[in-house]
Amino acid sequence: MITSDDTAQPWLSIVGIGEDGLDGLSARATALLDSAELIVGGDRHLALVAALNKSTLPWRVPFAASLPEVLAQRGRRVVVLCSGDPFWHGAGSVLADHLAPREWTAVPAPSTFAWAAARLGWRLEDAVTLGLHARPIATLRPHLRPEARLIVLVRDGAAVGEIAGYLAANGFGASELTVLEALGGPRERVRRTTASIFAFADVTAPVALGIAAVAEPGAVIMPCVSGLPDELFQHDGQLTKREIRAVTLSTLAPRGHELLWDIGAGAGSIGIEWLLAARSNRAIGVETHPGRLATARTNAEALGVPQFDLRLGAAPEALAGLPTPDAVFIGGGAGRPGLMDAVWQALPAGGRLVVNAVTLETEALLIDWHHRHGGELLRLGVERASPVGGLTGWRAAMPVVQWSVRK
Incomplete structure (x- = not known):
């Protein structure tokens, strides 16, 4: 038997948004934003929907620190904005873990990984996808193998330079780098270089990095099986x-x-x-x-x-x-x-x-x-x-x- 609780409308909507802002939203996502009493998001997300003139709540970093404030809004119509797909290196699962299934709904947008693969021409299912916003660059190490393809989300332009330096220092300086900025929006820019000669000084967030790994002679490759040297x-x-x-x-x-x-x-x-x-x-x-x-x-x-x-x-x-x-x-x-x-x-x-x-x-x-x-x-x-x-x-x-x- 379906209870009234099971048929209740979710109070929280998790909406993915791209760099094209309101113009790129589906009809359903637009309707959820129009009816929202409160919109939660990062400063960049909230700027994309500023024209709606809604009450907003900027989230903290890390997002988990904002959970008590968001959960305290039960009973109101709340939209949480996330970049692209909320459940791929996004805040979606953090929220869902603290809510009953009937309390929330989600409308994803194309992920940054999908946009990046479309610009790179790579099969997304074959690429290694990583989020390094708050993780050490050395997280890349197990994935650096000849001919590997990685798509990495990073916090800012400085991190791109740090990754290029890390690759060069670990025998992957010949790797091809594609710097992908503000994908899908009016500020989109795609530039290519190699790790050893990386010199872009004006990389702006949001940014993803495509890495086509090239191992130089002497590079130490971590094996895929146990028993590391x-x-x-x-x-x-x-x-x-x-x-x-x-x-x-x-x-x-x-x-x-x-x-x-x-x-x-x-x-x-x-x-x-x-x-x-x-x-x-x-x-x-x-x-x-x-x-x-x-x-x-x-x-x-x-x-x-x-x-x-x-x-x-x-x-x-x-x-x-x-x-x-x-x-x-x-x-x-x-x-x-x-x-x-x-x-x-x-x-x-x-x-x-x-x-x-x-x-x-x-x-x-x-x-x-x-x-x-x-x-x-x-x-x-x-x-x-x-x-x-x-x-x-x-x-x-x-x-x-x-x-x-x-x-």
Whole structure:
């Protein structure tokens, strides 16, 4: 049965608007604006509809800071203006997450990505699309590969120059850049250059950047699979080495939309590669050493996953209050009193636990837990060819015992 609540008219309308302002709106979007008692938007959005002479509320940066003011308007007819498609790097999902489905409606306009692809002649479904308004430029790093095509939304003209410098400094100076300003409006301008010679001093917002990636000789390309080269990480020796890391990530089996606890994060390599496996993944790293924690943060930023949530503290105490994990990795300190019990209690049914050990004491602990809970117990050894006098022989690294189990 349909209740009166289900048939009620939404009080909030999320309307996408382009650089052509009122002229580019659909009849439905125009009608919603005409009937609005309050229009919410950024200063640029509100300027585009100034001719309507409506009550307005400029939103704050970040937009989430304006949520209480917007939600306090329940009972009034409110329109929130967003650039282009509100649900593609826009405020639409932020609003929808705080409202019942019957409370809101949305009328999107073409996204900046769609406009950019139309000017570039690129297949949008094949391009990497990123919003870097409030994210570090190094977020680009995992996507920089030969022949990759990226469309990036940036905060202003200065950011375009910073991206060009970043590309040049990382072996992608020959990449073709297309600077796309005010797409779809009377101020639209499209200019092309390369990263190494970028010299535009008059780039104005709103701006998008098309990057046709060209790797120069010697450029370091991040692989698409786990097991990044050790040289990509800063560390003081506390690093899960490449071969062991590849096995560990395979065993952790990241699947997307999952949370990892990385206990004894060290240089952060496991959590970083967990996040690289899927954009929707989350990771919380716990590390007792302040210097290593700082290094892990540096690595996360440099490798394009600044969202890695790194915390200073000792487990199990530092685990109190953390959100429930889908998987847990213990790379150090498994023998701390109460740690294994605390992790096992926190892990939900079906959750995965992977523990690596290099000492006999921790190995004995893992053997005991394997007897009690099953799972898989492995002993991993890596040997590398190295000089022995004038000849060559095998030099073994310390073996790693790995216990993994699904609860």
